[in-house]
Each structure stands twice: as structure tokens, then as C-alpha cells.
Amino acid sequence: MNKVLEEFSKIGIIPVIALDNVEDAAPLAKALCDGGLPCAEVTFRTAAAEESIRIMSEQFPEMLVGAGTVLTTEQVDRAVNAGAKFIVSPGLNPKVVKYCVEKGIPVTPGCSNPSDVEVAIELGLDVVKFFPAEAAGGLSMIKSMAAPYTKMKFMPTGGINAKNLTSYLDFKKIIACGGSWMVNKDMIAAKDWDGITALTKEAVSTMLGFKLLHVGVNNASEEVAAAESAKFATLLGENVKVGNSSMFVGSLIEMMKNPGRGTNGHICIQTNYLDRAIYHLEKRGFVFDESSFKYNDKGELTVAYLKDEIAGFAVHFNQK
Structure with missing residues (x-):
């Protein structure tokens, strides 16, 4: 082509x-x-x-x-x-x-x-x-x-x-x-x-169909993450699902067991077409961190982070 x-x-x-x-x-x-x-x-x-x-x-x-x-x-x-x-x-x-x-x-x-x-x-x-x-x-x-x-x-x-x-x-x-x-x-x-x-x-x-998937919050330790997750679970009426590096409260809140990307955490946004989203966002002046790119077994791009934080949060886009 x-x-x-x-x-x-x-x-x-x-x-x-x-x-x-x-x-x-x-x-x-x-x-x-x-x-x-x-x-x-x-x-x-x-x-x-x-x-x-x-x-x-x-x-x-x-x-x-x-x-x-x-x-x-x-x-x-x-x-x-x-x-x-x-x-x-x-x-x-x-x-x-x-x-x-x-x-x-x-x-x-x-x-x-x-x-x-x-x-x-x-x-x-x-x-x-x-x-x-x-x-x-x-x-x-x-x-x-x-x-x-x-x-x-x-x-x-x-x-x-x-x-x-x-x-x-x-x-x-x-x-x-x-x-x-x-x-x-x-x-x-x-x-x-x-x-x-x-x-x-x-x-x-x-x-592009942008949709907020979840907000990730950095915590100082696993114990702090567990305590704060319990509060969000009560607030939202959701269960806590414990993973290797984080805890999900329903699908909206990801509590990191230790500080991860971003000063405060990260924001995950879903898009219909990740390759097109990158093209259009770069036209708007945003820069992506290519070292953050993740691909599936077909070689298709599935995750991409912006290079710079916004309001103290790392921002990544996920392929729908």
C-alpha cells in the first residue's frame, strides 16, 4: 500500500x-x-x-x-x-x-x-x-x-x-x-x-469513540491500597478484585499496590481504533511514549501511553 x-x-x-x-x-x-x-x-x-x-x-x-x-x-x-x-x-x-x-x-x-x-x-x-x-x-x-x-x-x-x-x-x-x-x-x-x-x-x-475505562491511583504500599480500596468498595457498592500489582474496585478504580506510572496514578481511556487515535492526537500536538506500546499476538497495537503526564496522571489509551 x-x-x-x-x-x-x-x-x-x-x-x-x-x-x-x-x-x-x-x-x-x-x-x-x-x-x-x-x-x-x-x-x-x-x-x-x-x-x-x-x-x-x-x-x-x-x-x-x-x-x-x-x-x-x-x-x-x-x-x-x-x-x-x-x-x-x-x-x-x-x-x-x-x-x-x-x-x-x-x-x-x-x-x-x-x-x-x-x-x-x-x-x-x-x-x-x-x-x-x-x-x-x-x-x-x-x-x-x-x-x-x-x-x-x-x-x-x-x-x-x-x-x-x-x-x-x-x-x-x-x-x-x-x-x-x-x-x-x-x-x-x-x-x-x-x-x-x-x-x-x-x-x-x-x-475514535473515546471512553473512560478506569482511574489508577498510586499507593505507598499494598496495605494502604487495601485500606483505600475498601473505602471505595463501600462507597460504590462494588467488590474488590486483587491482582498481582493492583486491586480493582469494580471496573472504575484501580488501586496500585505501589507507585506506578504517573505522579498520582494513571487514567485509562478506551478507543475504537488505537492507531487512528495516535495519528489524530499527534496532530493535536501530543507525543506518545513508544517504549510503552503493547501488542497482541497478532502484532496489533493494544496499549499506548502519552509521553507527558496531565494533572499528575499518566494517560494511556487501550484498543477496544
């Missing part, structure tokens, strides 16, 4: 936008970046698309900007010359795909049946767009199609929204979802950039 598609996987959501006015390009790009999605698939079906890509690419170099609804090799050239870093098309046009592959341009053509997927494989692709996702059978269709094509991954677009986003992303052969619910045309027409930023933040929050 090329670097652009790898970044798709980390971002998780690819905003699909249609711009009728070039002057909307810069404020929309800023709204997306402020909301936590530094990415845009600008559909090439409007007269403003080419210049909008150029403006976004030049003024927001941190963004991953590409062109969607690309139907011809001439459009590929125009999009790439404007700064597009990837090409997306609604269907699989072998001529367009071959052209992109020969030039080293990441391309994701639309596929909605096994025959399309086999053509994509023959053309050397390992990721395709599934379009129109909901109308073409949704997640069930992707799972059925994916079974015989073990190395192919998918980027569904069409009918994806905040309600079904995580059901798609939970399937590991889906690298990201394309969507427009956070950048709908009415909001763009109204120049509601704050509203778009808010919806974008909400989309990222929905995807």
Missing part, C-alpha cells in the same frame, strides 16, 4: 466535497483542518474544482488533497498539475487506472462487484473505492466480496454517515470511509465554516 493510502487508513474519514465557488476553497480547507480532518477529495465535476485543489494544496500544505470523479486522463493531468496527491473515480476505467499507475499517481477506482475487483487486481491495485456503498449492498456486500480477495482493501463512499461510520470501519479490510455529511452543500453555500468545523470534530470524535 502506498504512503497516501496508508495515511488514508490513519485519518479514517475522507471528506468528499463539491465546490461551485473558488473563494470557498480556503475557508473550507481551514474548517476541515481545524476540525481534525486534514484531507479532502475535491470532486472534479464542477468548474471550480481545479483551482480549488490548487488553492487548498498551496495554502494548506499539511492537507492531503486529491481529486474525485475523475473520468479521463486529461482530468488526471489537470488535477495533478493543480496539486492533487491522489485520484478517485466513480467507476473502474482501465485507461485512467493504467495512466495513473504508470505515472506513480495513487488511484482508487470505484468498484461494486467482483468483476471490477478482479480487473483492479490485474491492474496492480490493492485498494479500491466501493461505490455507491449503501446503494450497492453496504457492509454486507463488501464482506461478501472481500472473502475471496484476501489482499484487497476497500474505501466505501456513498451513504456513509455518523450513524454507520464505525460499523464500516470495524471491518479491517476497510481502510477509510469517504463521506460528505460534515461538508454538505447547504453549509458551504451558507459559508457556515464554524458549523463545518463542529461537524468535522464530531465525526472524528464518533470515529
Whole structure:
């Protein structure tokens, strides 16, 4: 998988936008970046698309900007010359795909049946767009199609929204979802950039699904931990479960037998997708302690601590 598609996987959501006015390009790009999605698939079906890509690419170099609804090799050239870093098309046009592959341009053509997927494989692709996702059978269709094509991954677009986003992303052969619910045309027409930023933040929050699992409290000794655990157990009406290094009061409080990570203790937060959480939190300026990373027997990351404490607590994220 090329670097652009790898970044798709980390971002998780690819905003699909249609711009009728070039002057909307810069404020929309800023709204997306402020909301936590530094990415845009600008559909090439409007007269403003080419210049909008150029403006976004030049003024927001941190963004991953590409062109969607690309139907011809001439459009590929125009999009790439404007700064597009990837090409997306609604269907699989072998001529367009071959052209992109020969030039080293990441391309994701639309596929909605096994025959399309086999053509994509023959053309050397390992990721395709599934379009129109909901109308073409949704997640069930992707799972059925994916079974015989073990190395192919998918980027569904069409009918994806905040309600079904995580059901798609939970399937590991889906690298990201394309969507427009956070950048709908009415909001763009109204120049509601704050509203778009808010919806974008909400989309990222929905995807990551942060949930407080427990608070760990450091204690000077096992005896102190036992005494304090008893108080919490009475307070919460829970039992105490004794482990090797700590005692859990229900599922909310972990009392450490001896001082552990953090000045006061630690906070454990669960996330739907740990790799994506790390990507987005690093974009927000946080740094992770790679020496703290833990993996399961499949090599998948399951635990990661922030490098710095917050309010005297170490903070770690667990894969759901």
C-alpha cells in the first residue's frame, strides 16, 4: 500500500466535497483542518474544482488533497498539475487506472462487484473505492466480496454517515470511509465554516469513540491500597478484585499496590481504533511514549501511553 493510502487508513474519514465557488476553497480547507480532518477529495465535476485543489494544496500544505470523479486522463493531468496527491473515480476505467499507475499517481477506482475487483487486481491495485456503498449492498456486500480477495482493501463512499461510520470501519479490510455529511452543500453555500468545523470534530470524535475505562491511583504500599480500596468498595457498592500489582474496585478504580506510572496514578481511556487515535492526537500536538506500546499476538497495537503526564496522571489509551 502506498504512503497516501496508508495515511488514508490513519485519518479514517475522507471528506468528499463539491465546490461551485473558488473563494470557498480556503475557508473550507481551514474548517476541515481545524476540525481534525486534514484531507479532502475535491470532486472534479464542477468548474471550480481545479483551482480549488490548487488553492487548498498551496495554502494548506499539511492537507492531503486529491481529486474525485475523475473520468479521463486529461482530468488526471489537470488535477495533478493543480496539486492533487491522489485520484478517485466513480467507476473502474482501465485507461485512467493504467495512466495513473504508470505515472506513480495513487488511484482508487470505484468498484461494486467482483468483476471490477478482479480487473483492479490485474491492474496492480490493492485498494479500491466501493461505490455507491449503501446503494450497492453496504457492509454486507463488501464482506461478501472481500472473502475471496484476501489482499484487497476497500474505501466505501456513498451513504456513509455518523450513524454507520464505525460499523464500516470495524471491518479491517476497510481502510477509510469517504463521506460528505460534515461538508454538505447547504453549509458551504451558507459559508457556515464554524458549523463545518463542529461537524468535522464530531465525526472524528464518533470515529475514535473515546471512553473512560478506569482511574489508577498510586499507593505507598499494598496495605494502604487495601485500606483505600475498601473505602471505595463501600462507597460504590462494588467488590474488590486483587491482582498481582493492583486491586480493582469494580471496573472504575484501580488501586496500585505501589507507585506506578504517573505522579498520582494513571487514567485509562478506551478507543475504537488505537492507531487512528495516535495519528489524530499527534496532530493535536501530543507525543506518545513508544517504549510503552503493547501488542497482541497478532502484532496489533493494544496499549499506548502519552509521553507527558496531565494533572499528575499518566494517560494511556487501550484498543477496544
